[in-house]
Amino acid sequence: MSVIHRIEIANLLNKHGDIASPWEAKMRHLLIDLRGQSSAISMENGFGKTTMAEALIGMLSRDRQLLTRTRRKCSPSKVAGEARSWTHLRVEFRAQQGSTQQDDMLAVAGEEVAGETFVFGMYGYSDGSGLVFYHYPGQLSDVPVHHITRDGKLALYANADFQSLMRAHGVTRATNREEWLEAVGVHISRRELAQLAAFQKEGGADKPDLQRDQAARRREGRPGILLRSAGAADSLRCYPRRDRRGRGADRGRHPQLRHPHHRAAPSPGRSRERSAARRRQGRAARHPQ
Structure with a gap:
């Protein structure tokens, strides 16, 4: 060594x-x-x-x-x-x-x-x-x-x-x-x-480069990860992939990394309920009693 x-x-x-x-x-x-x-x-x-x-x-x-x-x-x-x-x-x-x-x-x-x-x-x-x-x-x-x-x-x-x-x-x-x-x-x-x-x-851990990277991600509408440029090159590759509900391969034991201003997506069940409610409201507006 x-x-x-x-x-x-x-x-x-x-x-x-x-x-x-x-x-x-x-x-x-x-x-x-x-x-x-x-x-x-x-x-x-x-x-x-x-x-x-x-x-x-x-x-x-x-x-x-x-x-x-x-x-x-x-x-x-x-x-x-x-x-x-x-x-x-x-x-x-x-x-x-x-x-x-x-x-x-x-x-x-x-x-x-x-x-x-x-x-x-x-x-x-x-x-x-x-x-x-x-x-x-x-x-x-x-x-x-x-x-x-x-x-x-x-x-x-x-x-x-x-x-x-x-x-x-x-x-x-x-x-x-x-x-x-x-x-x-x-x-x-x-x-x-x-x-x-x-x-x-890629900028290393230089603060101005890190800020520019996060600003670019926000403009593109992509959720940024604050640790993306602040650690070693492969420091984030150890995290498991996540399914559509944001859970890890080991069923959520690892918390999901997300941008502080990024809101978590609603669950599929709740999304279907909201979509159905909007359709009912639309029908009621087109065919008032």
């Missing part, structure tokens, strides 16, 4: 929001140390949570649509005539020994998961030839993307220096998607990656 140990992002997402504006990285260098734990990441609105999720899932799954979105948010090759460093995105997996699991999150909170580490990453510009994917056994620090200057400031390595570090460590470049997925598949299955990519492309 493998877990995500650390995530590193550098030179991603324009602080000004528009690629035509003066480009300045919002995520100049971001290192998220998860320690292999089940974690929740909290960021202020607009910082780039959706961008980060799309970039990570797009990189690991090599999904073309997510990678296209991500590339638009990468650094351009030049800003004001000056060359810029690549945008970097990297994930460090840790392969756990045996079948260790986090049975008690409170008991193991903060403890680093032991095991061998593997790095999967990509780099590139919003313009140019495209994104480059690579992987190697080891840690992020074995092939660093940044360094600290003499005056104590963080700076990204120039592209040529980073390539030298890659060659020195024997980094493997994935020339095609199949080769990449085979290497990533050792740590996370293709099926899970495909589900994550599909879920993210």
Whole structure:
């Protein structure tokens, strides 16, 4: 079993929001140390949570649509005539020994998961030839993307220096998607990656997308399900099919999920009685005594 140990992002997402504006990285260098734990990441609105999720899932799954979105948010090759460093995105997996699991999150909170580490990453510009994917056994620090200057400031390595570090460590470049997925598949299955990519492309759990989806369903006259986009991709498939009376296959032990403004349909017996009453009223109106 493998877990995500650390995530590193550098030179991603324009602080000004528009690629035509003066480009300045919002995520100049971001290192998220998860320690292999089940974690929740909290960021202020607009910082780039959706961008980060799309970039990570797009990189690991090599999904073309997510990678296209991500590339638009990468650094351009030049800003004001000056060359810029690549945008970097990297994930460090840790392969756990045996079948260790986090049975008690409170008991193991903060403890680093032991095991061998593997790095999967990509780099590139919003313009140019495209994104480059690579992987190697080891840690992020074995092939660093940044360094600290003499005056104590963080700076990204120039592209040529980073390539030298890659060659020195024997980094493997994935020339095609199949080769990449085979290497990533050792740590996370293709099926899970495909589900994550599909879920993210539908908007994930992003609140504006969820609201737009519900508004569209109301306009179309379809009862919406509030949990439709708020859980995992297949989270609602476990519910049994329902008959015309809204009962489940196990005769109603599971309550029916429905939109809060959607009224339950009347039973067939009550519908027939109402129809008969309307017909009698119609006949009485056409043939008054």
